[in-house]
Amino acid sequence: MKKSLLLVAVGIMLTGCGADSEANIANDVEAQQFNTIRQIPEPPSNHSQNRERMVQSEQQEIYASEAGHYLSETATLLENVNDIFEQNQVTSTEINEALSILERIRNESETFVELSRPGVFDGFHHVHLSTLVEIDALRRILEDMKEPVHHLQLTNARVYYENAVMSHKLMEREYLSVTEDLGIY
Secondary structure, eight states, X not given: XXXXXXXXXXXXXXXXXXXXXXXXXXXXXXXXXXXXXXXXOOOOOHHHHHHHHSOOOXXXXXXXXXXXXXXXXXXXXXXXXXXXXXXXXOOHHHHHHHHHHXXXXXXXXXXXXXXXXOGGGHHHHHHHHHHXXXXXXXXXXXXXXXXXXXXXXXXXXXXXXXXXXXXXXXXHHHHHHHHHHHTOO
């Protein structure tokens, strides 16, 4: 009985192994790999989907480009104002340097606000206005400082500076959101 069971098991294994040749197995594996490559769709891209769905006007692209440049410039200028808050003692010269940087931001913002703004950038514009309010408040605090500068005055100015930076970051997020929705960037 054991021998017959063993012979049946060996017979099944031999017939199963001989069913496909090595060439057939290799061809089957290659066919499977080829079919899976063709069957898997490419992952969707928000950029390409939004570009196809939303037709951008030239005005939107121009404004987006100008807004990106403006954001980059003002971010750099705001970082330069931070130097005044890194010191224990601030002189009137350093205050004047910070005020001149804030004046440059103000001049650039006046030029930027005069640009023709597409309606999809209205939210961006509102956040931009709140950023300008914070920058103006910081400018007024710095203008009121007299030497010797008390550390509480500097702390108060730092609060307005941090508010301006946070507003600027919100403006950047709104810009990225709008340009992604439009498929521009």
